[in-house]
Amino acid sequence: MHRVREAPAQSAPAPLPGTLAHDALTGLSAQPKRLPSKYFYDTRGSRLFEQIMRLPGYYPTRVEAALLRTHAEALLAEAAPGDAPIELLELGCGDGSKTLTLCRAWLKAGATLVYRPMDISPQALDRLGARMARQLPLLPVRPLCGDYFQTWPIPQAHRRQVALFLGSNLGNFTDAEAHRFLRRVRVHLRPGDSLVLGLDLRKDPHTVLAAYDDPEGVTAAFNLNLLTRLNRELGMDFVPDAFRHYASYCPLQGVARSYLVSQAQQTVHSRVLGRAFDFLAGEVIHTEQSQKYERAGVQAMVEACGFAMGAWFEDRALPYALVVCRAE
Ligand SMILES: C[S@@+](CC[C@H](N)C(=O)[O-])C[C@H]1O[C@@H](n2cnc3c(N)ncnc32)[C@H](O)[C@@H]1O
Structure with a gap:
């Protein structure tokens, strides 16, 4: 089956690995086609994700926020015992709304804290910085714009680092990527x-699936926004209406997956890449996966990556956990 073609009049230099151009070229040339979920978060994507977090069916944000509120002091004692000053480094912070509550509770408990939100989205960091300054003016905030696979702040000798990775973002990685990420941290x-x-x-699989397939259509808009981004940044001519959001959950693997499904046979071009990509009717682009975990598997994974598993705070009604992993 012929799926990727050279566009006749154009030739473009090979894009650098790790860029949108490289990842789009590789992903749209692959079988099945795929696009990395980290490209969801342009300005519109970050705003749509904030809307998703407020949807009734999107339980992860609500449950995680409640766990952080309920166990804030116990988390402080487990993650940063003693009274050394703390650098709280949040990887992929997004809007940081849940962390605001945590920081407030830690300051109230007497912790000396610097908050270092890190994200690849400068817009997300700008909005978070403004909100923190408004709502928690006494907290020193030092944002860091970058990819958490490449950037890390130089640790200060007198400060204990506590890294936060919330929102079950680890589950967006493949198993190999999750191990690479944990080893790097x-x-x-x-x-x-x-x-x-x-x-x-x-x-319950119904509960999981509902989180990725809301009747309001916000998750669909979030998924389709990836095509609008490719149009803008890679000179592509995707017609977003010619694709449809599809979500699935496999309870055997514990993986939710999102796709964009081509509604017709069509060819999409990129001026920047100098390429054309053919789609069959019904063909998918895999855009996101969300792994759902079990305690034994988490323990094996963090230990294989050099951590000792510490406290485990779990919501039993809608199973979700905050896990302290100690660098020993
Ligand atoms: C699903 S949102 C979650 C935000 C937040 N952690 C939460 O729980 O609400 C993922 C965030 O991670 C950021 N992100 C994705 N890939 C990243 C990367 N490789 N390096 C840094 N930030 C990244 C995105 O820009 C986005 O703000």
Whole structure:
């Protein structure tokens, strides 16, 4: 089956690995086609994700926020025992709304805290900085714009680092990527530092699926916005209406997946890549996966990556966990 063609009049230099151009070229040339979920978060995508977090069916944000509120002091004692000053480094912070509550509680409990939100989206960091300044003016905030696979702040000798990775973002990685990510974090942390993971756990498949397929259509708009981004940044001519959002959940693997489904046979071109990509009617682009975890699997994974598993705070009604991983 012929799926990728050279566009006749154009030739473009090979894009650099790690760029949108490279990942789009590789992903749209693959079989099945795929696009990395990290490209969802342009200005519109970040705003749509904030709307998703407020949807009734999107339980992860609500449940995680409640766990952070309920266990804030216990988390402080587990993740940063003693009274050393703390650098709280949030990886992929997004709007940081849940962390605001945590920071407030930690300051109230007497912690000396610097908050370092890190994100690839400068817009998300700008909005978060403004909100923190308004709502928690006494908290020092030092944002860091970058990719958490490439950037890490230089640790300060007198500060304990606590890395936060919330929203079950680890579940967006493949198993190999999750291990690579955890090993990388572990390399940067010093003994006594820790990583706090927010992880979605296996539960009723209907509940999981509803979180990725809202009747309001916000998740569909979020998914389709990826095509609008490719049009803008890679000179592509996707017609978003010619694709449809599709979500699935496999309870055997514990994986939710999102796709964009081509509604017709069509060819899409990129001026920047100098390429054309053919789609069959019904062909999919895989855009996101969300792994749902079990405790034993989490323990095996974090230990394989050099952490000792510490406290586990779980919501039993809608299974979700905050896990303290200690660098020892
Ligand atoms: C699903 S949102 C979650 C935000 C937040 N952690 C939460 O729980 O609400 C993912 C965030 O991670 C950011 N992100 C995705 N890939 C990233 C990367 N490789 N490096 C840094 N940030 C990234 C996105 O820009 C987005 O703001």
